[in-house]
Amino acid sequence: MPDTVDEPKSEIQQFFSGTNVFLTGATGIVGHVLVEKLLRTCYINKLYLLIRPKKNKEPQNRLNEMFSDTLFKRLAEDQPNFTEKVVVIVGDCYDPNLGLSAEDEELLVANIHVVIHCAATITFNGPLKRACFINVRSTRDLLLMAQRMPNLKSFVYVSTAFSNPNESLIKEIIYNCHIKAETLIDIVENLPESIVTSITPHCVHSKRSD
Numbered sequence: 001m002p003d004t005v006d007e008p009k010s011e012i013q014q015f016f017s018g019t020n021v022f023l024t025g026a027t028g029i030v031g032h033v034l035v036e037k038l039l040r041t042c043y044i045n046k047l048y049l050l051i052r053p054k055k056n057k058e059p060q061n062r063l064n065e066m067f068s069d070t071l072f073k074r075l076a077e078d079q080p081n082f083t084e085k086v087v088v089i090v091g092d093c094y095d096p097n098l099g100l101s102a103e104d105e106e107l108l109v110a111n112i113h114v115v116i117h118c119a120a121t122i123t124f125n126g127p128l129k130r131a132c133f134i135n136v137r138s139t140r141d142l143l144l145m146a147q148r149m150p151n152l153k154s155f156v157y158v159s160t161a162f163s164n165p166n167e168s169l170i171k172e173i174i175y176n177c178h179i180k181a182e183t184l185i186d187i188v189e190n191l192p193e194s195i196v197t198s199i200t201p202h203c204v205h206s207k208r209s210d
Helices: 011-016 029-041 059-067 070-078 102-111 128-146 181-190 193-203
Strands: 020-024 046-051 086-090 114-117 154-157
Touching: 020 029, 029 046, 029 070, 046 059, 046 102, 059 070, 059 086, 086 102, 102 128, 114 128, 128 154, 128 181, 128 193, 181 193
Parallel strands: 020 046, 020 114, 046 086, 114 154
Antiparallel strands: none
C-alpha cells in the first residue's frame, strides 16, 4: 500500500507510520502473517528480521524462500520494491544475546521504535535447556536490549495462551510460576545437561505420571 497524503490512516497505521520495527520469529506461522501485514498496510520505514541459518541455508536465502510464498503475492503486486524495507539480522534465540554481533546490536539499539518478540520453541516435551534458552533467556536479553533503545515506543511479546503441559487439566487461567526466570537460566547455563535433565520434572513442577 503506497503511503499517500490524502489516504486516511487507522490508529494502528498512524502508530507504525515511519517506524523501524524489529521482529523475531519471522519465519514462523505467526511471523509470516505479521511481516506481510506490517509491510503491506502499516507504512513502516524499515523492518528488521532476526533469522538464523538453518539446514545449510543462509538467512537471506530463507527470507527469499519465505517471500516466494503465496501469502506475499498481493504485497509483491502492490509494492514491487517492498524488499527494500527489509533488513536481515543474523542471530539465533538459542544463543546468549540472541546471537547478535556487536554491530547489529548497536544498529538495533540506535534505530528501533517497536520490538515484536514472536520467536519461541513450541516443542513442549523437548529438552529444558533448549526451551529455557529460546523462550526465557532470549526474552530477558531482548528486554535488556530494549531498555537501551532511546526511540522505543512499544515492546510486544507474543506467547501461546494457556500452554501448561505439566498440568493434567489445562484451564484458561494464568498459572503462578514457582521458579524465577533468573534462577532457571542460572541452572541451565551452569549445570551439566544430564543433571538438568534429571531435575526437569522439579523445574517444570510436573504433576503428571506419564
